[in-house]
Amino acid sequence: MSKSPKPGYTGQRIDTEDEWYELYQKGVELGTWNVEKLFEEIGFERDRESWQSLEPRERDQIRYLLSGFLDGETEVAGDAATNLSRVMGADCLEGNTQKEMFMTMLTLTEHKHTQFIDIYMNEVMCDRDNYTELDPREGTRVPIVQATGLGEVFERQGLLTAKAAQTRDPVDIARAATNYHLNVEGVLARVGAGAISRFPERADFPLLNYAFKFISTDEGRHITHGVELLKELLDKERAGEPKFQGVEEGIVDTLYKDVPYMADFGYMFTDAVDDPLELDIDQVLLRGSNLIDGMYNETLGCDVDYRRVMDVVGDRYDEIWEWDIDSRLDDQQAHYRRKRSIATDGGEG
Ligand SMILES: [Fe+2]
Ligand SMILES: [Fe+2]
Known part of the structure; x- marks a missing residue:
């Protein structure tokens, strides 16, 4: 983490020398962009015009x-507010107070991301049905997210963070942080944001691009937190502390287990939908591989095998090559429509 000058004061409960204190302060200072102000200053009009000008497949x-992103931000906000906040108080971690302080910033920003994307999609891309009244917090994700494998990554995120919050065991914490901070934030969100940053080649979405x-x-601060947290656990494992043995294996194993689901989503916004925006699956994969190599091998000193x-x-890919995404989507929507009729008329109608 890059060091900025330490303040010349400290507290009795709060350690201003701690790196998480610094990260928290950065969040206080830099994480304060205001979603409503952005809507006021830039407005929706240009983005709406661009949206209307696109072909149906491009819109898809x-x-x-x-x-x-909509489902991802909702899920990370929820897990940060509950499970991760509890994890930060674990006895096996250093500087619990500063870590808990940082987690409030993380939670706030994830809610802001959800706020932006939800309102943006509703205001700009109105031709959709997300079944939100069925409650996304109970797993009613957007049909495309559920029809592809991405919903599984979030399912795993919920399970791993809940387990870590309950046991507060170093290996469970390492698995949860790997899934949440490295795979979801560090790979999926970064690759997705990279694709969004290329939309201007096709059409101009100033509001979307500014917000991203x-x-x-x-997200950069969240990933830094995750990487530093994992370093702390790995350092103790490597120093031979018995409670921390198994941390590295837990990190690497979590990656191998998450990769297939992460790959599904990459596939879905490229080849399988004809890739009208030319996001290019090979570039997406290359970017993902570089991020994995950088975080896991270079930064954390793990031994992730690329070929594996x-x-x-x-x-x-061989497995899902045969998928007909449109029919999977229809199945998912039919399932939600059934749920919806049960919710509204108790299944009588
Ligand atoms: Fe986020
Ligand atoms: Fe995040």
Whole structure:
């Protein structure tokens, strides 16, 4: 983490020398962009015009990608507010108070990301049905997210963070942080944001692009937190502390287990939908691989085997090559419509 000058004061309960204190302060200072102000200053008009000018397949691709963000931001906000906040108080972690302080910033920014994307999709891309009244917090994700494998990553995120909150065990914390901070924030969100940053090649979405600059900066702090947290656990494992043995294995194993589901989503916003925006699956995969190599191998000093990661992706592609995404989507929507009729008339209608 880059060091800024320490303040010349400290507290009795709060350690101003702690790196998480610094990260919290950065959040206080830089994470304060205001979603409503952005709507006021830039407005929806240009983005709406661009949306109207696109072909239906182009719209589908953008909507799929943003739907992943809509559900992803909702899920990370929920898990941060509950499970991760509890994890930060674990006895096995250093500087609990500062980590808990940082988690409030993380939670706030994730809610802001949800706020932006939800309102943006509703105001700009109105031709959609997200079944939100069925409650996304209970797993009613956007149909495309559920029809592809992405919903599984969030399912795993909920399970892993809940387990870590309950046991507060170093290996469980390492697994949860790997899924949440490295795979969801560090790979999926970064690759997705990279694709969004290329929309201007096709059409101009000033509001979306401006907001994603802020979102990406926020995510940078979240990823730093995750990487530093994992370093802390790994350092103790490598120093031979018995309670921490198994941390590295937990990190690497979580990656191999998450990769197939992460690969599904990459596939869905590229080849399988004809890739009208030319986001290019090979570029997406290359970016994902570089991010994995940078975080896991270079920064954390783990030994992730590239060929094995790519083999997992390749095997998964062979499996889903046969999918008819439109019929999977129809099935998911039919399922939600049934749920909706049960919710409104108790299944009588
Ligand atoms: Fe976010
Ligand atoms: Fe985040």
